[in-house]
Amino acid sequence: xxxxxxxxxxxxxxxxxxxxxxxxxxxxxxxxxxxxxxxxxxxxxxxxxxxxxxxxxxxxxxxxxxxxxxxxxxxxxxxxxxxxxxxxxxxxxxxxxxxxxxxxxxxxxxxxxxxxxxxxxxxxxxxxxxxxxxxxxxxxxxxxxxxxxxxxxxxxxxxxxxxxxxxxxxxxxxxxxxxxxxxxxxxxxxxxxxxxxxxxxxxxxxxxxxxxxxxxxxxxxxxxxxxxxxxxxxxxxxxxxxxxxxxxxxxxxxxxxxxxxxxxxxxxxxxxxxxxxxxxxxxxxxxxxxxxxxxxxxxxxxxxxxxxxxxxxxxxxxx
Amino acid sequence: xxxxxxxxxxxxxxxxxxxxxxxxxxxxxxxxxxxxxxxxxxxxxxxxxxxxxxxxxxxxxxxxxxxxxxxxxxxxxxxxxxxxxxxxxxxxxxxxxxxxxxxxxxxxxxxxxxxxxxxxxxxxxxxxxxxxxxxxxxxxxxxxxxxxxxxxxxxxxxxxxxxxxxxxxxxxxxxxxxxxxxxxxxxxxxxxxxxxxxxxxxxxxxxxxxxxxxxxxxxxxxxxxxxxxxxxxxxxxxxxxxxxxxxxxxxxxxxxxxxxxxxxxxxxxxxxxxxxxxxxxxxxxxxxxxxxxxxxxxxxxxxxxxxxxxxxxxxxxxxxxxxxxxxxxxxxxxxxxxxxxxxxxxxxxxxxxxxxxxxxxxxxxxxxxxxxxxxxxxxxxxxxxxxxxxxxxxxxxxxxxxxxxx
Numbered sequence: 001x002x003x004x005x006x007x008x009x010x011x012x013x014x015x016x017x018x019x020x021x022x023x024x025x026x027x028x029x030x031x032x033x034x035x036x037x038x039x040x041x042x043x044x045x046x047x048x049x050x051x052x053x054x055x056x057x058x059x060x061x062x063x064x065x066x067x068x069x070x071x072x073x074x075x076x077x078x079x080x081x082x083x084x085x086x087x088x089x090x091x092x093x094x095x096x097x098x099x100x101x102x103x104x105x106x107x108x109x110x111x112x113x114x115x116x117x118x119x120x121x122x123x124x125x126x127x128x129x130x131x132x133x134x135x136x137x138x139x140x141x142x143x144x145x146x147x148x149x150x151x152x153x154x155x156x157x158x159x160x161x162x163x164x165x166x167x168x169x170x171x172x173x174x175x176x177x178x179x180x181x182x183x184x185x186x187x188x189x190x191x192x193x194x195x196x197x198x199x200x201x202x203x204x205x206x207x208x209x210x211x212x213x214x215x216x217x218x219x220x221x222x223x224x225x226x227x228x229x230x231x232x233x234x235x236x237x238x239x240x241x242x243x244x245x246x247x248x249x250x251x252x253x254x255x256x257x258x259x260x261x262x263x264x265x266x267x268x269x270x271x272x273x274x275x276x277x278x279x280x281x282x283x284x285x286x287x288x289x290x291x292x293x294x295x296x297x298x299x300x301x302x303x304x305x306x307x308x309x310x311x312x313x314x315x316x317x318x319x
Numbered sequence: 320x321x322x323x324x325x326x327x328x329x330x331x332x333x334x335x336x337x338x339x340x341x342x343x344x345x346x347x348x349x350x351x352x353x354x355x356x357x358x359x360x361x362x363x364x365x366x367x368x369x370x371x372x373x374x375x376x377x378x379x380x381x382x383x384x385x386x387x388x389x390x391x392x393x394x395x396x397x398x399x400x401x402x403x404x405x406x407x408x409x410x411x412x413x414x415x416x417x418x419x420x421x422x423x424x425x426x427x428x429x430x431x432x433x434x435x436x437x438x439x440x441x442x443x444x445x446x447x448x449x450x451x452x453x454x455x456x457x458x459x460x461x462x463x464x465x466x467x468x469x470x471x472x473x474x475x476x477x478x479x480x481x482x483x484x485x486x487x488x489x490x491x492x493x494x495x496x497x498x499x500x501x502x503x504x505x506x507x508x509x510x511x512x513x514x515x516x517x518x519x520x521x522x523x524x525x526x527x528x529x530x531x532x533x534x535x536x537x538x539x540x541x542x543x544x545x546x547x548x549x550x551x552x553x554x555x556x557x558x559x560x561x562x563x564x565x566x567x568x569x570x571x572x573x574x575x576x577x578x579x580x581x582x583x584x585x586x587x588x589x590x591x592x593x594x595x596x597x598x599x600x601x602x603x604x605x606x607x608x609x610x611x612x613x614x615x616x617x618x619x620x621x622x623x624x625x626x627x628x629x630x631x632x633x634x635x636x637x638x639x640x641x642x643x644x645x646x647x648x649x650x651x652x653x654x655x656x657x658x659x660x661x662x663x664x665x666x667x668x669x670x671x672x673x674x675x676x677x678x679x680x681x682x683x684x685x686x687x688x689x690x691x692x693x694x695x696x697x698x699x700x701x702x703x704x705x706x707x708x709x710x711x712x713x714x715x716x717x718x719x720x721x722x723x724x725x
Contacts, residue, residue, distance in 0.1 A: 058536045061702060077539050081323045085536040091529030095340060107332045108537035110322045 008035040011160050011191040012057060016066035019052050026052045028215040029066070034193060034208070039186045041202035042195040043297065044212035045308030050195035051088060053212065054164050058085055071160055081110035084158035088165040088195075090149050094138035098124060098148045101137055105152030116155055123151045127177075143174055150178070154185075161185060163194035167201055179205060203293040211297055213305035219296075226296040231263035233289045234272070239282025248275030264288060326545070329538035333546025337521075338553045347554070351561055354513070380408035380458060381435030383422040386415035388443050388469065395468035402477050407461050411435060424449035443470045493672075495581025500644055500671035503583070503594060504664050508637040511601045514555040516629060518606040519613035520622040521547050526614075526705075540698035548606050548694065552599060559598070583671035593670045593679060597663035600686040604659050605633065607690060611697030614705060640664030647672065656682060659689035 012034035019027040027049040034040045042050050056063045059076030071079040092101045102123065103116030111119075124133050129147060137145050146169065153161065163182075167175050182205055185192050196202055202209050203223065210220040219226055237258050238245070253262035265272055269288060276283055291299075298306040324332070341347055382389050389412045396410055413427050413435065424438035428450065437450025439462060446466045448455040525531040534543050583590040609629060616622045643655030643665050655665035656678075666682045 055532075055536075059539075060532065060535045078323065080537050083536075085533065087529065087532040087536070089529040089532065091525075091531075091533065093336075093340065093524075093528060093530060095344070104332075104336055105533065105537075108324075108329070108534065110324045110328075 008037075010034060010069075011036045011038070012068070012070050012193070014053075014057060014066065014068040017053065017056055017063045017068060018065035019049075019056060019061065020064050026215055027056065027063075030210075030212070030215070030217050032057075032210055032217070032220060034191060036191055037186070037189050038191055038207045039182060039205050040191070040193045041206035041209040042193065042212055043197070043199065043202050043209050043293075044195075044301070045197050045305055047308075048197075048212045048305070049215040050197075050212055051164055052215075054085075054162055054193075054195060058083070058162065079160075081156065082159045084109070084153040084156070084161040086150055086153045086161075086163045086166055088168060090146055090169075092137045092145060092149055092152075094136065096137055097134050098129070098137065098140065099133045101148055102152040102155050105149070106155040109156040109158070111156040119155050120151070123155060124148075127151065142169070143171065146170065147174070147177075150181070158190065160191045161193070163192070165196060166194050167196060167198060175201075199294050199297060209293070211300050213301040213308075219300045223293060226293060226300065227291045229296055230291045230299045231266075233291060234260075234262050234264050234269075235285075235287045235289060236260040236262075236276075236281075237284040237286070238276075239284055240280060243280055245276050245279025245281035248272060248279055248281075324538060324542075326539055326542045329542035330546035330549065333534065333538070333543055334550040334553065337547055337550030341550070341554045342557065350554075351558060354562055377409055378436035378454065379411050379434065380462070381411050381413040381424075381427050381438045383412075383414040383424065383427065383438060383440050384416060384442065385418070389415050391443065391469035391472070392439075392465055395465050399465070399468060403461075407465065408437075408458050410439075410465075413438070492581070496584055496672045497644075499581050499583045499590075500668035501641075503590065503671050504637075504640060504644060504668045507594060507598055507601060507664055507667055508633070508640075510555075510559060510598055511605060512630065512633050512637075514551075514558070515602050515605040515609060515633070516626060517555075518548065518551050518609045519616075519625055519629060520619060521551060521610055522614040522701075523616060523619055523622055526617060531705075535702070540702050541695055544607065544610055544694045544698045544701070547610060548603055551606060552602050555602060556595075556599075584674040585670045585676065589676075590667075590670055594667060596683065597667045600683065600690070601660075601663035603690045604663070604686060604693065605636075607693035607697055608660075611693070611700055614697070614701045636660045637664060640668065644668040657685075659686060659693075662686055 010033055012032055014030060014032040017027055017030040017032075018025065030049070030053055032053075042053065044050050052061070055061045057068055057070055057076065059070075059080075067074070068076070070076045071082055073079040076083070093104075096104065099117055099120040102120035103111075103113055106116035106119065107113050121130070121133055124130050127147060129144065129151075132140055132144060132148075137148065140148065150166070153163075166178055166182075170178060179201070182192050182194070194201075194205075206223055208220070208222050209226060210217050211226065219229065236249075238260070249260060250262050250265050253260050255261075273283075273286070276286075294306070382392060384392070393410060393412070396407055399407060414422055416422055422440055424440050424447075426432060427435055427438050437448055437455050437458065439446055439448055441447035443466045446462055448458060448462060450458075522531065525534065531543075585593065612625060612629070613622055616625060639658070640655050640661040641664075643649075643652040643661070646652055647669075652665060652669075655661045656669070662682055663686060666679060670679065
């Protein structure tokens with residue numbers, strides 16, 4: 001485990017990761033610190049560098065610059081037995097039976113084949129796929145094959161699980177199952193990292209996120225800290241349409257129907273309230289809302305990245 | 320909880336999967352039958368050839384001479400036949416000429432006339448051979464001998480030559496071992512050519528199924544390459560063992576008995592053992608290159624396109640090793656031993672000719688080193704050229720496209 005004098009121990013610590021392909025910089029100085037036991041999201045549009053970053057962390061490819069430590073090891077393959085990985089492009093040997101496929105994935109991570117078969121049966125039963133244990137992968141539906149691969153990712157009981165776009169290609173029912181599975185893993189203390197271009201998944205599941213766009217990470221840290229990057233939003237409804245109180249509203253205040261929306265002033269809510277009351281605004285309602293992760297993403301990564309993220313999300317829905 | 324795998328243990332996991340997947344596939348049965356087709360064709364072609372040979376009559380020399388000369392020639396041939404039957408042309412009297420009668424030999428050689436290959440005319444003092452150039456040149460000596468014997472009317476007493484066969488003579492042994500070396504080298508080449516090419520398509524399945532990324536994340540790519548190579552080597556050895564057992568059964572059953580080759584310098588058991596080891600080395604050396612080349616291909620079609628240049632490359636290696644065998648002790652032979660790809664072929668030929676074993680130990684060490692280097696190089700090339708980015712970077716994935724751009 002990487003030592004971290006200023007906080008919890010780290011499952012992953014990467015500094016200044018750079019990867020170039022044919023003169024194109026896919027990842028440009030990425031820093032990541034993933035605490036042990038966290039559910040960590042890597043959030044960014046397609047082509048942002050998520051997969052390349054994960055591949056560098058896993059040792060599938062080597063970075064051109066920078067360093068990485070994964071579960072305390074400089075060489076990811078040295079701790080491969082403690083890692084589970086589900087790539088974005090799923091794949092299994094079509095002629096293998098479901099049990100054998102899971103056991104094989106476990107064997108690749110050092111789990112004895114016999115034990116792998118035993119656990120495979122157990123996992124398939126537990127996830128309602130016991131009837132498919134002796135079926136060949138080619139005989140399973142795409143969704144079932146994906147579930148088999150997910151079980152193969154977990155069969156050796158890894159301490160760190162990395163999912164690359166795990167929700168991609170899953171229907172809503174299976175997305176829900178996967179979310180529950182990720183929460184279950186987190187409860188057992190397993191560190192989970194997943195990349196996604198769907199903000200809702202990250203918002204529901206993650207303690208920490210890294211926002212990646214154009215190969216750079218403009219933000220990495222707790223989800224709350226990302227939200228705090230933009231001021232809280234005030235929603236005000238007044239009885240009076242105009243009056244002295246209007247001078248108390250900040251410059252970015254905009255009227256939407258009966259409401260005024262604006263960022264919470266730096267001085268906080270109390271001076272604002274006082275000014276509204278003294279100016280006879282006739283307050284009907286006032287709420288302070290924290291910014292969503294989407295707004296935070298727009299503020300941090302920029303409009304262009306947010307648009308790319310939305311396009312990716314739409315394509316995902318259409319898939 | 321699972322434990323960390325060494326490269327060899329990881330290679331074993333990959334090899335075990337590949338080996339069983341191939342061995343228990345339906346296509347493996349056809350793979351085993353593969354060599355049967357050329358054998359059947361060879362047997363059919365051989366029997367057809369022997370039938371053609373049998374149907375070919377021995378060429379006959381027609382004779383058109385004075386009656387006494389013809390008679391004298393026939394007697395001379397009968398006397399010489401016990402010693403020289405095969406060397407002498409078979410004689411057929413076409414015409415016994417009366418005194419002063421002329422005869423045109425072209426008459427007998429014309430189509431539809433007497434079935435003779437050539438005609439002998441003139442007299443015993445001045446015989447004339449008419450016929451195809453090559454044949455009459457070959458018969459010139461025997462006909463002169465027959466004419467001389469016929470003219471003299473007596474035949475010298477030919478002494479009986481006592482035959483004392485010896486087990487070996489230096490020259491014969493050298494020649495025999497050369498033949499054994501040639502046979503061993505050719506067999507090694509045929510097996511390698513037949514089997515090593517299969518490795519080309521070995522990573523296409525993983526790339527097509529996208530499982531390559533799972534493998535690459537779990538174990539070092541060296542282990543994937545090594546595992547795949549050894550799995551294919553294992554499959555090949557199973558095939559060879561099956562074919563050898565079948566050939567052995569045919570031999571023991573008395574059906575087909577191959578011509579016995581002269582004993583190799585290291586003896587048959589050791590030559591066979593070295594043959595297996597050198598086959599493994601040739602397979603691993605060529606296979607590691609083929610695997611790396613094949614790993615750049617993204618489709619089966621691309622692999623098929625690669626098959627021909629790969630076969631040509633193998634042929635070149637074989638020709639080089641064969642040429643080196645004809646120059647023992649020369650710089651060419653040393654080069655063939657040192658060039659990793661031709662080394663197993665050159666060394667197997669050497670085992671048939673030279674009894675020393677130390678060079679084999681050194682050569683095997685050298686070849687193992689190159690296998691390790693090539694596997695590592697291939698794995699690195701694969702990682703750097705093929706394992707790139709996610710779906711957004713798919714366009715850049717093909718190794719061939721990359722090669723073209725550069």
